[in-house]
Amino acid sequence: MEARIEKIKQSLQSKGYKLTPxxxxxxxxxxxxxxxxxxxxxxxxxxxxxxPEIGLATVYRTLELLSExxxxxxxxxxxxxxxxxxxxxxxxxxxHHLICVQCGAVDEIMEDWLTPLEERLEREYQFKVLDHRxxxxxxxxxCKDKALPPEAE
Amino acid sequence: MEARIEKIKQSLQSKGYKLTPxxxxxxxxxxxxxxxxxxxxxxxxxxxxxxPEIGLATVYRTLELLSExxxxxxxxxxxxxxxxxxxxxxxxxxxHHLICVQCGAVDEIMEDWLTPLEERLEREYQFKVLDHRxxxxxxxxxCKDKALPPEAE
DNA sequence: CTGTCTGCAAAGACTTTGCACCACG
DNA sequence: CGTGGTGCAAAGTCTTTGCAGACAG
Numbered sequence: 001m002e003a004r005i006e007k008i009k010q011s012l013q014s015k016g017y018k019l020t021p022x023x024x025x026x027x028x029x030x031x032x033x034x035x036x037x038x039x040x041x042x043x044x045x046x047x048x049x050x051x052p053e054i055g056l057a058t059v060y061r062t063l064e065l066l067s068e069x070x071x072x073x074x075x076x077x078x079x080x081x082x083x084x085x086x087x088x089x090x091x092x093x094x095x096h097h098l099i100c101v102q103c104g105a106v107d108e109i110m111e112d113w114l115t116p117l118e119e120r121l122e123r124e125y126q127f128k129v130l131d132h133r134x135x136x137x138x139x140x141x142x143c144k145d146k147a148l149p150p151e152a153e
Numbered sequence: 154m155e156a157r158i159e160k161i162k163q164s165l166q167s168k169g170y171k172l173t174p175x176x177x178x179x180x181x182x183x184x185x186x187x188x189x190x191x192x193x194x195x196x197x198x199x200x201x202x203x204x205p206e207i208g209l210a211t212v213y214r215t216l217e218l219l220s221e222x223x224x225x226x227x228x229x230x231x232x233x234x235x236x237x238x239x240x241x242x243x244x245x246x247x248x249h250h251l252i253c254v255q256c257g258a259v260d261e262i263m264e265d266w267l268t269p270l271e272e273r274l275e276r277e278y279q280f281k282v283l284d285h286r287x288x289x290x291x292x293x294x295x296c297k298d299k300a301l302p303p304e305a306e
Numbered sequence: 307c308t309g310t311c312t313g314c315a316a317a318g319a320c321t322t323t324g325c326a327c328c329a330c331g
Numbered sequence: 332c333g334t335g336g337t338g339c340a341a342a343g344t345c346t347t348t349g350c351a352g353a354c355a356g
Contacts, residue, residue, distance in 0.1 A: 018355085020311065040346080055313040060346060076231045080321085081345070098280045109278065113270050118289070125262065126294035127251050133288045136271070141279035171330090173336060193321080208338040213321060233346085234320070 001031055011069045025050040026062045030072060030086050037075070037083040037097075037106050077106065077135070096133075100140035107140065154184055164222045178203040179215045183225060183239050190228070190236040190250075190259050230259065230288070249286075253293035260293060 008027055009019040019027075029046040030038070038046070044059045063084050066072040072084045077099060088095070088110075098107040118129040161180055162172040172180075182199040183191070191199070197212045216237050219225040225237045230252060241248070241263075251260040271282040 016310085018310070020354095022312075053313080057314080057347075058312060061311085064347090074231065076229045078227065078229045078235075082231075098274070098278065101283060107278075107280075109274075114287075117266050121251070121262075121289060125251065125260075126297060127260075127289065128292040128297060129289050130254060130292070131290040133286075133290070134267075135286045136274060136280065136282050137284040137286075138274075139281040139283070144279060144281060169335080171335070173329095175337075206338080210322075210339075211337060214336085217322090 004031060008066075008069075008071055011071060012065075015069065017065065022047075022051055022054050022058050023062050023065075025054065026059060027066070027071075030066075030084065034086050035108070037077070037085055039081040039083050041081070043084065075133075097135040098140060099135055099137050100143055101137050102139055102143040105140055105142070157184060161219075161222075161224055164224060165218075168222065170218065175200075175204055175207050175211050176215050176218075178207065179212060180219070180224075183219075183237065187239050188261070190230070190238055192234040192236050194234070196237065228286075250288040251293060252288055252290050253296055254290050256293065256296050258293055258295070 005019075005024065005027060012019050012023070025047045026043060028050065029043055033042075033046065036042075040056070040060050040063055043063065044054070044056050047054050047059060063072060063074070067074045067084070070087055072086050075083050075085060077083060077097075095108045095110050096113070098109065100106075114132055114134065118132065121127045121129055158172075158177065158180060165172050165176070178200045179196060181203065182196055186195075186199065189195075193209070193213055193216060196216065197207070197209050200207050200212060216225060216227070220227045220237070223240055225239050228236050228238060230236060230250075248261045248263050249266070251262065253259075267285055267287065271285065274280045274282055
């Protein structure tokens with residue numbers, strides 16, 4: 001964890017930015033909640049525990065900055081809030097999301113299933129793929145286990 | 154086209170809603186721009202040509218309504234605006250997007266490449282897939298043709 | 307000092323809601 | 332006349348920006 005912070009610090013410094021206490025607290029929150037997809041507000045509330053004086057604007061600015069540095073990825077699941085995901089170490093960041101329409105949970109699958117498709121896209125559509133995103137909406141295993149009675153939407 | 158409007162009219166009526174002139178104008182705009190992914194504002198401006206007295210709120214309400222009826226799909230490409238897509242006739246709406254990071258164009262591919270993956274998800278992750286979404290970010294063929302000089306981001 | 311970074315509050319962008327009025331059965 | 336629908340304006344939500352002060356080199 002310290003090593004990852006150190007690395008992020010270097011990313012920042014290489015572009016002339018500093019790892020201020022607020023930024024460090026924000027990064028720590030992201031590291032500690034790597035599995036989740038936190039909104040800015042989520043991050044803000046968690047950071048407040050570490051650095052109560054921080055302002056929401058700083059969190060937004062930090063997330064924006066980390067996003068530019070490709071340390072985090074800003075994403076959008078259609079609920080009207082931006083969510084932020086720490087990018088994995090690997091050069092490609094190909095994880096996919098399982099979004100449960102019942103409980104709202106977002107799980108990740110780390111497998112990369114799309115390489116053959118990307119090759120096909122470049123060949124058949126002349127589209128140079130830089131990144132992709134694959135989300136599935138459905139019912140997660142937890143909700144399936146709960147075996148809720150079927151109900152009309 | 155008239156046939157599709159008629160169908161949508163029936164969808165509305167089956168739930169007790171009416172196809173008012175404003176709604177019809179909105180639907181027509183969507184039909185005429187099926188290839189694009191219009192934002193509410195886009196739709197509003199186009200509808201104004203047909204029905205100048207319409208209000209933006211009505212467009213939002215109509216799009217929301219059509220969304221509930223699964224006539225359109227509300228989506229989000231991460232630029233902070235909701236975009237609306239007419240759903241295709243087929244029961245599954247599996248199109249994928251090619252989003253150009255250079256010019257912002259969004260093209261569609263209608264092929265459905267994911268059925269095997271969905272089966273695997275259900276088997277291995279116990280996740281019941283209801284829908285999915287697959288977007289690729291990259292450089293579209295038009296921008297590639299322009300052969301812009303490579304530049305560091 | 308010089309430039310970056312911060313908190314706060316104000317402004318902004320997009321969307322939703324409240325309300326009085328309209329239209330149609 | 333009752334229900335849904337509308338336009339307008341106001342309110343809401345999420346995010347960005349302006350600004351004066353803090354802080355580090």
